[in-house]
Amino acid sequence: MKLNKEQWSWVFYDWANSGYGIIVTTAVLPIYFKTIAQANGVTAANATAFWGYANSIGTLLVALLAPFLGALADYQGFKKRLLVGFTTLGMLMTLGLAVLPTTQWRWLLVIYVLSVLGYSGGNLFYDSFLTDVSTDSQMDKISSTGYGFGYLGGVIAFILFMVLEFTHGFGHLSSLAVARWGFALAAIWWVIFFIPLVRNVRQRHALTTTTRPLRQSWSRVWQTIRHLRQHKYLAWFLVAYFCYIDGVDTIFTMATSIGLDIGITSTTLIMVLLVVQLVAFPCSLFYGWLAAKTSTRTGILVAIVVYLLICLDALRLHTAADFWLLAVLVGTSQGGIQDLSRSYFGRIVPKERSSEFFGFYNILGKFSAVLGPVLVGVVTQITGQSRIGAASLSILFILGLVIFGTLPHDATDNS
Template identity: 85%
Template sequence: MKLTKEQWSWVFYDWANSGYGIIVTTAVLPIYFKGVAQANGVTAANATAFWGYANSLGTLLVAILAPFLGALADYPGFKKRLLTGFTTLGMVMTLGLAILPPRQWQWLLVIYVLSVLGYSGGNLFYDSFLTDVSDDRQMDQISSVGYGFGYLGGVLAFILFMILQFTHGFGQLSSTAVARWGFVLAAIWWVIFFVPLLKNVHQRHALSATPAPLRQSWTRVWQTVRHLRQHRGLAWFLVAYFCYIDGVDTIFTMATSIGLDIGITSTTLIMVLLAVQLVAFPCSIFYGWLAQKTSTRTGILLAIVVYLIICVDALHLHTVNDFWLLAILVGTSQGGIQALSRSYFGRLVPKEQSSEFFGFYNILGKFSAVLGPILVGVVTQLTGQSRIGAASLSLLFLAGLAIFLALPKLTADNS
């Protein structure tokens, strides 16, 4: 399928903010913060705790605001305005991480929380624009291309960061100079590739204008919550999504700890991360093609089965090669299950209220990695083996699979 200029512009927003995701959130800021906090008298344990609190606060703020902001974005002209506002907040705060003196580690956390708010809030409106740039027949492929190019953009941004590091001789990854270059690069990458969406993507579905959009948005959110039984298929899909996406996110977030437990070095873990992103690029697009040839339902079911295989195979996780194999398997389906879940949900929601419903979708995405880490932690403590803890995630995938199988097939198009 040939994408239009508007659709490519939408796709490249995922490319744009992936630099923030991999450079700031995953690879650089956690190390940088821990280094500057400990240099200012904070113990290692407290630094880790403060970092966890900051991430939890950012997640909580986004989850609380998401339904209301989504409902507000459904009125004419608000979706682009809110996307631009939150994206700008994320960009400016990312630059703020580079400017702030290292000794002010408390303010570093404050600025990071604001950057998370901008990043996650922008993603809410970006996701809901899927219903504006595509119809139901195109949604699977466009959503998949978005995720695929997001993975590729993150890898290229990180490679560029590594080139800057080594060519300028900044030293180790935890050095102040390297970290600041990383933050600046992530912000510039975000700005450059946000411009096409700003120019070319437009809100096509909206509710009728109202003189009191703020009050009406609150009212609509509560009405939707009270009348969820009118959207039973949508509500049950969200329950299934919560279960299996919890497993997906937990595997990603716990992979580093599990890898360290079997003796994998931090350098190898970074290489594995890059490999997963690279594999996810073509495989995400493949899932879009598969959904087009068969159905969205088939693609999601396949991805859940792949994750069940990953969980079972984790029982045999002993060596670096075993870890590489599981990582590649994750890369084959991580983007696909996210992309097709987004397009499946986009087909279910009323188009003129897509932002409001994607607000609820966003809540479950933010709280998804809650049960999974607890399950892994408890099973690991009981058995003394993290690989058995990882295998226990199969329970979440089985629950998601059972609920998803019970859902009626979509009547729209090929699903």
């Protein structure tokens, strides 16, 4: 199957915002914030706490607004307007990170929270556009291509940043200035590759526009919650998704701490991150191929089993070589489990209400890495071994595997 112009335009949104994901949220801004906060008299402990609060506030805002925004986007003409609005907010706030004076660490947190709102809101509407740019039979292919190119775009953007980092801006920039240029790079990358989606993608499935869209959107959200039992397969999939994606997100967020515990240097951890992204690119495409040859359900089950094996293999995690092996294994299925979950969900939701249902999907994605880190932390404290804490995540994958395994083979029933 060859992707058409509209589908490629949708795919490249994942490429567009990948620079923000890896440069801003993962690799640079956490360190940059702590550096300027401490330079302005904030203790290291307080800087860490404030950073955690900012992330929690951003996550909470997105999670609370997602179902309502999704329901609003389902009305004809609203989805693209909301996508453009939130994405523009994210891009402007990312650029704001680059130009804000280094003395304004409080405003940095505010701007970061707003950038998270724009980034996450944009992803909500982007995900729901999957039902507009593809048929049920095309979803696996297009979703996996989106995730794959997102990983590749993130790698390229990060390599460009690393060139600035290692050359100190070709001999002209301080470390803080390099970080600020990195934020500008992420914003510009986002703008350039967002343009095709704006020009070529349109909303095909929609509800008839109402005279009171805000009130009707709230009403529809509460009706969906009250009558969720009418969508029993969809509801049980969300329960399974919450379990296994919690494990996936926790492995990603806790990997750095676990790596440091066994003596991995910060420079090596950055290299591991790049390798994981590179491995995830072809493997995401592979999962799309696997789903076409077997089924989406089979592909998700395979990915869950791979993650279960990763958790169990963490019990023998002692050396850098062991860490590298597990990182590569994560890369093989990280994109696959996400892209097939998205396409599976897109196939079973009512198409004219896809944004509303992707709002609930977004909530679980945001709150997913809540139980997992607590589980890892408690088990690590009890045993004194972070590798045993990592292995405890197998419980989440077993739960996800069992629940998802009970769902029907045919995922086209919306009832």
